[in-house]
Amino acid sequence: MPKHNADIAAIFEEIADLLEIQSANPFRIRAYRNAARIVGELSQEVPRLLEQGGDLTELPGIGDDLAAKIKEIVSSGHCSLLDRLHTELPPAVTGLLKIPGLGPKRVKALYHDLDVQTIEQLHRAARDGRIRALPGFGEKTENNILQAIEAHANQAQRFKLAMAAQYAEALEKFLTAIPGVVRVTVAGSYRRMRETVGDLDILLVAPATASSQVVQRFTTYDEVVEILSAGPARASVILKCGLQVDLRVVKEESYGAALHYFTGSKAHNIAIRRLAQQSGLKINEYGVFRNDTRIAGETEASVYAAVGLPYIPPELRENRGEIAAARAGRLPCLVEQGDLRGDLHVHTKATDGHNSLREMALAGLANGFEYLAITEHSRRLAFAHGLNPLQLERQCDEIDQLNAELKGITLLKSIEVDILEDGNLDLPDSVLARLDMVVGAVHSSFNLSRAKQTQRILRAMQHPYFTLLAHPPGA
Ligand code: DGT
Ligand code: CA
Ligand code: CA
Numbered sequence: 449m450p451k452h453n454a455d456i457a458a459i460f461e462e463i464a465d466l467l468e469i470q471s472a473n474p475f476r477i478r479a480y481r482n483a484a485r486i487v488g489e490l491s492q493e494v495p496r497l498l499e500q501g502g503d504l505t506e507l508p509g510i511g512d513d514l515a516a517k518i519k520e521i522v523s524s525g526h527c528s529l530l531d532r533l534h535t536e537l538p539p540a541v542t543g544l545l546k547i548p549g550l551g552p553k554r555v556k557a558l559y560h561d562l563d564v565q566t567i568e569q570l571h572r573a574a575r576d577g578r579i580r581a582l583p584g585f586g587e588k589t590e591n592n593i594l595q596a597i598e599a600h601a602n603q604a605q606r607f608k609l610a611m612a613a614q615y616a617e618a619l620e621k622f623l624t625a626i627p628g629v630v631r632v633t634v635a636g637s638y639r640r641m642r643e644t645v646g647d648l649d650i651l652l653v654a655p656a657t658a659s660s661q662v663v664q665r666f667t668t669y670d671e672v673v674e675i676l677s678a679g680p681a682r683a684s685v686i687l688k689c690g691l692q693v694d695l696r697v698v699k700e701e702s703y704g705a706a707l708h709y710f711t712g713s714k715a716h717n718i719a720i721r722r723l724a725q726q727s728g729l730k731i732n733e734y735g736v737f738r739n740d741t742r743i744a745g746e747t748e749a750s751v752y753a754a755v756g757l758p759y760i761p762p763e764l765r766e767n768r769g770e771i772a773a774a775r776a777g778r779l780p781c782l783v784e785q786g787d788l789r790g791d792l793h794v795h796t797k798a799t800d801g802h803n804s805l806r807e808m809a810l811a812g813l814a815n816g817f818e819y820l821a822i823t824e825h826s827r828r829l830a831f832a833h834g835l836n837p838l839q840l841e842r843q844c845d846e847i848d849q850l851n852a853e854l855k856g857i858t859l860l861k862s863i864e865v866d867i868l869e870d871g872n873l874d875l876p877d878s879v880l881a882r883l884d885m886v887v888g889a890v891h892s893s894f895n896l897s898r899a900k901q902t903q904r905i906l907r908a909m910q911h912p913y914f915t916l917l918a919h920p921p922g923a
Pocket of ligand 3 (some may be wrong): 649
């Protein structure tokens, strides 16, 4: 059952793709693409929103029909429209759209005229020179397709870190609850916080006696659709969303060495291992050894110490000079939570946040923040209970009182005001004048032409009270 917004978004994207191949009404296609974006970027999980009695039609671009489809997906795991489209078109056709240079029009022609339904068939048709004969294709296009397929084959789909996090966190929670499990850590590129991850590498500490039981539970996780391999202390699976997950169960004493190994990057590991060899040591995922005696491996710091280095944070482990920098004591300081002095964008439960103004202020104080800007939505965003002028006035009074009471943090009076389609702001100047800063944001009419959209935003930015533009890429 789709638990995540990303799953619902993927279904809408696929519907849009298939409708496009069927030459459906462009407005209908666009509605599904918009819905995919809106749902995919929503900060709250849709199933929770529904549980709480939220009204989906208050989301921009979501009417009764799309709201009903979202409910259907959440409750049944299916969308009957997509199921129907799949009976009308071969499911593998969607995959053809992922080849650079192939839009729905070309995919449609390939499917109708050459009966090309899969990437393999496309490859064959290109190699046989059958594609060049199609109207609107030609030899050059055929060559481009051939090249793109070959490049595509070597490049598996990667997930954005934030998307992967939705799946990783849920799985981490599931694994942590299994009896006998001591610790669960997601390693690999995920822990190095790369922008995208190819798969998840999960390291799990459990006593050897519990290991096979843990692997068994992992392979029966309800999001697993395929088990690629499973052994006594390891398994690889594919989740419904397409993400591969590799699991390794290790003993406590090897945790540091295993974490170091599976965090990577591979290039960093190889460089560290070479260093170890130079001083007669051997490093593997079980520990650091001199002859056959283990001398380190319980923690990552012990692994680095064994090769004479200070701890190197995962984000730097790419073999891009971090080892030399560590040796010279010149590792850069990463920005940590404690370095943050404030936050210029928060909501409270007055709109779509979860906590009261006072709770947010106290949390800011506990985080060591010196300032916190309260940026509720404005009235136009009805689904998020956006504030009207009177409600904002009242919140400002409340902020004044809290500022007088609390020491060490200053609450800034602000608003995440909607930028209307014409570039005007959603609240009158008389109200905005009282604020310390004004954050402007676009939450609707994403389909304006490039020129109109630019004009709209520039107009808003020229407003005398405008301070900051929020989330420029969309909602
Ligand atoms: P990804 O999944 O493509 O986003 O990138 P990674 O870095 O997560 O790579 P992955 O999943 O293939 O492997 C996870 C870690 O395991 C990797 O960061 C380092 C380690 N590893 C994998 N293969 C090798 C290898 O051949 N030698 C060494 N030293 N380490 C390896
Ligand atoms: Ca990985
Ligand atoms: Ca992996």
